Amino acid sequence: KYVSFSRKHDLDKSSAPQEAGTRPSRCPDNSAFKQQKLPAWKPRLTIASVLSTFFLTGAFCLSVGVSLVVAANSVREIQVDYSDKCSNCSKLRENSSNWNNECLCSINFTLAEDMLGDVFMYYGLQNFYQNHRRYVLSRSDEQLLGRNVQNTYCAPFAAYKNGTPMAPCGAIANSMFNDTIDLFYNFNSSVIQVPLLKTGNSWWTDKNVKFRNPDSHNLSAAFAGTARPPYWHKPAYLLDVEDEKNNGYINDDFIIWMRVSAFATFKNLYRRISRKGQFTDGLPAGNYTFHISYNFPVTKFKGKKYVILSTMVWSGGSNPFLGIAYLVCGTVLIHHPNPNLSEAALLLMHICS
Ligand SMILES: *[C@@H]1O[C@H](CO)[C@@H](O)[C@H](O)[C@H]1NC(C)=O
Numbered sequence: 155k156y157v158s159f160s161r162k163h164d165l166d167k168s169s170a171p172q173e174a175g176t177r178p179s180r181c182p183d184n185s186a187f188k189q190q191k192l193p194a195w196k197p198r199l200t201i202a203s204v205l206s207t208f209f210l211t212g213a214f215c216l217s218v219g220v221s222l223v224v225a226a227n228s229v230r231e232i233q234v235d236y237s238d239k240c241s242n243c244s245k246l247r248e249n250s251s252n253w254n255n256e257c258l259c260s261i262n263f264t265l266a267e268d269m270l271g272d273v274f275m276y277y278g279l280q281n282f283y284q285n286h287r288r289y290v291l292s293r294s295d296e297q298l299l300g301r302n303v304q305n306t307y308c309a310p311f312a313a314y315k316n317g318t319p320m321a322p323c324g325a326i327a328n329s330m331f332n333d334t335i336d337l338f339y340n341f342n343s344s345v346i347q348v349p350l351l352k353t354g355n356s357w358w359t360d361k362n363v364k365f366r367n368p369d370s371h372n373l374s375a376a377f378a379g380t381a382r383p384p385y386w387h388k389p390a391y392l393l394d395v396e397d398e399k400n401n402g403y404i405n406d407d408f409i410i411w412m413r414v415s416a417f418a419t420f421k422n423l424y425r426r427i428s429r430k431g432q433f434t435d436g437l438p439a440g441n442y443t444f445h446i447s448y449n450f451p452v453t454k455f456k457g458k459k460y461v462i463l464s465t466m467v468w469s470g471g472s473n474p475f476l477g478i479a480y481l482v483c484g485t486v487l488i489h490h491p492n493p494n495l496s497e498a499a500l501l502l503m504h505i506c507s
């Protein structure tokens with residue numbers, strides 16, 4: 155055996171004598187990293203250290219959970235389903251040839267307690283599948299950056315039959331939510347309109363980076379040669395007649411609508427209460443009325459529409475789910491120092507959060 159091995163070795167050498175010198179060595183460098191000699195921490199598991207780790211983690215989870223649940227419970231929120239309450243309007247909207255008949259609907263509601271701090275107004279949609287794959291793709295981010303390029307993804311809402319491109323194109327833009335909602339405070343037999351802010355509601359990066367209007371000396375010239383989407387009744391540069399800077403692709407309502415939701419039931423921020431006059435501290439308790447111009451049909455997809463007023467706390471909105479997840483984890487960790495179960499709980503929490 156030895157003989158045959160050494161002969162093979164000789165053969166290898168003779169077949170490639172020149173290469174042997176130039177070929178780089180394949181041995182790893184003699185560095186601590188490559189030789190896996192870096193200093194390492196190897197925990198010594200004793201009963202005391204394992205149990206106290208679990209206990210401390212459990213206590214941490216419990217306290218975070220309690221504060222999250224308390225915060226979520228301190229959120230004041232009121233939600234009104236107006237697709238049922240405005241049934242006359244929703245009947246009218248079933249026939250799309252009636253789009254030109256304005257339908258106004260008023261809804262009274264009472265705030266039993268003050269809503270202090272910043273108050274946010276949302277519209278909510280139920281059963282609206284914004285997450286459908288072809289719907290999500292039906293947009294042109296290049297166009298929304300102000301570069302007027304044709305994009306095949308927008309089909310079938312890319313261009314009209316005569317070739318005029320739609321601006322903005324795609325199914326998402328075409329189906330934009332178009333109800334208008336105003337809020338009135340009925341105070342001492344007089345009616346005061348609550349001032350609402352319609353800008354500053356979208357993400358800064360969306361408003362300033364991801365959405366840009368095409369360059370031109372004025373906005374209507376920038377959109378020349380394009381046409382509004384078929385479901386819209388005014389062009390993009392007239393979305394907001396009161397604020398010239400809130401038009402075109404950088405309209406806040408439009409930007410917020412273009413950020414599609416992952417779920418079929420969702421809410422989008424619509425307005426913020428402007429904190430001035432009587433509303434400096436938020437919304438005082440009392441009687442209010444929503445005045446809604448009902449345009450967006452929901453009966454076609456058996457949906458519902460909501461208007462939601464809500465305050466905000468440090469942990470976000472009123473959803474108690476994360477807090478409950480922490481509470482469950484903390485309880486399991488403290489009551490069951492069984493590593494198998496506790497590990498599963500930790501894993502679960504990672505997935506949840
Ligand atoms: C709804 O319409 C019907 C007739 O079209 C009318 O009698 C009724 O008063 C309306 N209801 C509301 C709440 O406007």
Ligand SMILES: *[C@@H]1O[C@H](CO)[C@@H](O)[C@H](O)[C@H]1NC(C)=O
Pocket residue numbers: 249250251252
């Ligand atoms: C829709 O309304 C138009 C007129 O307003 C009417 O002629 C048409 O028959 C209606 N369509 C349906 C399906 O009701």
Ligand SMILES: *[C@@H]1O[C@H](CO)[C@@H](O)[C@H](O)[C@H]1NC(C)=O
Pocket residue numbers: 261262340441443
């Ligand atoms: C709503 O409230 C206003 C003012 O308080 C009142 O005039 C109106 O009749 C109320 N509407 C309904 C439908 O209750």
Ligand SMILES: *[C@@H]1O[C@H](CO)[C@@H](O)[C@H](O)[C@H]1NC(C)=O
Pocket residue numbers: 250253328329330331332385386387388449450451
């Ligand atoms: C509002 O949106 C719906 C659905 O996209 C559309 O059918 C309707 O014509 C729009 N109405 C107005 C006034 O924009």
Ligand SMILES: *[C@@H]1O[C@H](CO)[C@@H](O)[C@H](O)[C@H]1NC(C)=O
Pocket residue numbers: 342
């Ligand atoms: C409500 O109005 C009445 C008369 O219109 C007035 O006397 C009263 O002071 C008002 N109350 C408040 C709280 O403003």
Ligand SMILES: *[C@@H]1O[C@H](CO)[C@@H](O)[C@H](O)[C@H]1NC(C)=O
Pocket residue numbers: 372373374375
């Ligand atoms: C915008 O420019 C067009 C010509 O390019 C002009 O006809 C139009 O009046 C201008 N609009 C405004 C509001 O200045």
Ligand SMILES: *[C@@H]1O[C@H](CO)[C@@H](O)[C@H](O)[C@H]1NC(C)=O
Pocket residue numbers: 264340342439440441
């Ligand atoms: C609100 O309206 C109800 C009846 O709709 C009335 O009894 C109550 O006094 C009103 N509250 C205020 C603060 O005006």
Ligand SMILES: *[C@@H]1O[C@H](CO)[C@@H](O)[C@H](O)[C@H]1NC(C)=O
Pocket residue numbers: 492493494
């Ligand atoms: C944890 O799981 C392993 C294998 O799944 C099992 O052998 C061990 O007994 C379990 N430990 C406890 C404390 O249940």
